[in-house]
Amino acid sequence: MQKHLFLGVEAIAQGSIDGGISGVYAYPGTPSTEITEFIQENKLAIEKGIRSKWSANEKTAFEAALGMSYAGKRAMVCMKHVGLNVAADAFMNSAITGINGGMMVAVADDPSMHSSQNEQDSRFYAKFAMIPAFEPSNQQEAYDMAREGFQVSEETGVPVMLRITTRLAHSRSGVERNEVLHENELKLPNDPNQFVLLPANARKRYKGLLSKQQLFEQLSENSKYNFFKKGAGEKLGIIACGIAYNYLNENFSEKECPHSLLKISQYPIPVKMLAELEASCNEVLVLEEGYPLVEEAVKGIFKKAIKVNGRLNRALPRDGELNADIVAKALGRTTIEGPVIPEIVVNRPPALCQGCGHHDMFEALNEAVSNYSKGRVFSDIGCYALGALPPYKSIYSCVDMGASVTMAKGASDAGLIPAIAVIGDSTFTHSGITGLLDAVNDKSNVLVIISDNESVSMTGGQDSSALGKIESICEGVGVDPKHIRLLVPLHKNHENMVQVISEELTFDGVSVIIFRRECIQAKAKRKRMGKNLSTQN
Ligand SMILES: Cc1ncc(C[n+]2csc(CCOP(=O)(O)OP(=O)(O)O)c2C)c(N)n1
Numbered sequence: 408m409q410k411h412l413f414l415g416v417e418a419i420a421q422g423s424i425d426g427g428i429s430g431v432y433a434y435p436g437t438p439s440t441e442i443t444e445f446i447q448e449n450k451l452a453i454e455k456g457i458r459s460k461w462s463a464n465e466k467t468a469f470e471a472a473l474g475m476s477y478a479g480k481r482a483m484v485c486m487k488h489v490g491l492n493v494a495a496d497a498f499m500n501s502a503i504t505g506i507n508g509g510m511m512v513a514v515a516d517d518p519s520m521h522s523s524q525n526e527q528d529s530r531f532y533a534k535f536a537m538i539p540a541f542e543p544s545n546q547q548e549a550y551d552m553a554r555e556g557f558q559v560s561e562e563t564g565v566p567v568m569l570r571i572t573t574r575l576a577h578s579r580s581g582v583e584r585n586e587v588l589h590e591n592e593l594k595l596p597n598d599p600n601q602f603v604l605l606p607a608n609a610r611k612r613y614k615g616l617l618s619k620q621q622l623f624e625q626l627s628e629n630s631k632y633n634f635f636k637k638g639a640g641e642k643l644g645i646i647a648c649g650i651a652y653n654y655l656n657e658n659f660s661e662k663e664c665p666h667s668l669l670k671i672s673q674y675p676i677p678v679k680m681l682a683e684l685e686a687s688c689n690e691v692l693v694l695e696e697g698y699p700l701v702e703e704a705v706k707g708i709f710k711k712a713i714k715v716n717g718r719l720n721r722a723l724p725r726d727g728e729l730n731a732d733i734v735a736k737a738l739g740r741t742t743i744e745g746p747v748i749p750e751i752v753v754n755r756p757p758a759l760c761q762g763c764g765h766h767d768m769f770e771a772l773n774e775a776v777s778n779y780s781k782g783r784v785f786s787d788i789g790c791y792a793l794g795a796l797p798p799y800k801s802i803y804s805c806v807d808m809g810a811s812v813t814m815a816k817g818a819s820d821a822g823l824i825p826a827i828a829v830i831g832d833s834t835f836t837h838s839g840i841t842g843l844l845d846a847v848n849d850k851s852n853v854l855v856i857i858s859d860n861e862s863v864s865m866t867g868g869q870d871s872s873a874l875g876k877i878e879s880i881c882e883g884v885g886v887d888p889k890h891i892r893l894l895v896p897l898h899k900n901h902e903n904m905v906q907v908i909s910e911e912l913t914f915d916g917v918s919v920i921i922f923r924r925e926c927i928q929a930k931a932k933r934k935r936m937g938k939n940l941s942t943q944n
Pocket residue numbers: 434435436437487489490493523524788789790791808830831832833834835858860862863864865866871926
């Protein structure tokens with residue numbers, strides 16, 4: 408059969424199309440973005456009319472997917488790991504409502520924080536919500552799990568999680584496709600109260616979720632993605648989860664792994680298989696990408712005193728990604744070190760593109776705030792967060808999406824004057840609007856700068872939900888139209904920009920300055936694709 412050379416994210420996208428989804432809902436975030444982009448551009452998905460536009464944030468995406476599932480159809484929701492924090496309320500409750508059409512939560516974690524604020528491990532969320540989770544060890548498994556996961560969701564009655572990490576998301580391997588499954592027909596839930604989480608009903612449904620835990624364990628014990636294999640050696644047993652199984656195999660490509668091995672790619676942990684491993688060795692090494700979830704759990708499950716090696720006892724580094732060499736070292740095998748990097752080759756920090764409007768904005772902002780001491784500009788997450796680095800060093804916070812507005816508001820409440828927020832257009836509609844509403848309701852003394860480059864640039868120039876709507880949103884939440892100012896961030900406008908910022912800094916109340924100029928990278932991409940900016944959304 409013909410093989411396709413798919414990235415992990417593409418394998419998930421193709422698997423979900425072949426698995427019969429009627430819609431994908433997502434907000435961009437590395438390393439998950441290309442799952443949705445693949446579906447948006449895929450010929451079969453377009454022919455089938457699979458719904459695939461970007462959502463305003465991960466919570467709206469999650470709830471829309473749950474709504475599609477309510478209507479009986481199969482739906483996937485995709486996000487990066489921190490996006491699951493935003494969707495967490497809906498996510499936790501969806502385990503209790505359960506699903507109607509199959510629902511998959513595809514989450515991409517970013518250990519080593521290549522492009523993230525933290526390296527949290529989404530498997531904990533699956534455990535927290537008490538739902539089954541899949542963790543592929545390669546691209547073929549990613550495809551198969553995405554294709555079959557909707558059926559598992561329908562059989563168990565709960566959403567299932569598909570968790571990947573950066574290397575699997577962004578590396579390629581051959582994938583064999585399977586037959587394309589039909590989409591579900593529209594069908595309402597049999598129980599009209601299923602999705603009504605009023606306390607009396609929620610209590611009943613929660614007991615139902617608890618009673619399914621045994622079934623989830625059985626599915627893990629019988630999963631084709633999990634297995635136990637007894638090795639020749641008596642001493643060491645290995646537990647390899649997800650992509651760590653691949654790293655282990657890389658170490659034994661020339662011969663069989665001599666150790667007893669438990670591969671885990673479906674959770675909850677298969678406890679019976681774990682008992683077989685326990686019986687076969689007297690020391691265990693746990694290889695898992697992310698936090699020590701399995702490592703902590705097995706200590707409470709093993710019946711005999713058995714030494715557990717892993718991240719907690721530093722047999723492996725406590726943080727960051729694993730790789731084949733790290734695994735080799737933990738196994739006491741020799742590794743071949745590459746050449747030492749000469750001192751002249753230094754890491755270059757990321758920088759704003761030449762010609763980016765953010766340069767002009769920070770130059771004007773720095774000049775306008777130069778009369779005040781440092782530490783008064785709160786930023787958000789987007790390309791403009793690079794304003795924390797030289798040469799601008801303009802901003803003093805970057806915490807989570809939307810936090811610029813609310814942190815500036817809190818600092819202003821504490822008496823910090825002036826308190827300034829810098830937020831991008833996409834982040835503003837993701838979670839800045841409600842913070843602005845708080846500031847308006849409290850008559851806080853804040854200046855909110857919205858850097859509107861008319862795209863979601865940091866993640867590759869996706870369409871922004873904010874396009875053409877920012878002024879009316881600000882007015883709608885109650886900002887005085889006299890204090891909603893529009894500027895074009897160009898060098899020739901520098902004096903005027905400094906003047907407008909200085910004026911608004913003297914205003915005691917909520918003011919908004921919109922810096923509007925399209926991101927030059929997004930503009931080039933849009934032109935290549937023959938798209939018109941005004942018709943994007
Ligand atoms: C909860 C969450 N979701 C997604 C991301 C990934 N992400 C980082 S910045 C960003 C959007 C930035 O867009 P915008 O605010 O318009 O700024 P720009 O990069 O265009 O300047 C996204 C989606 C994230 N860090 N956190």
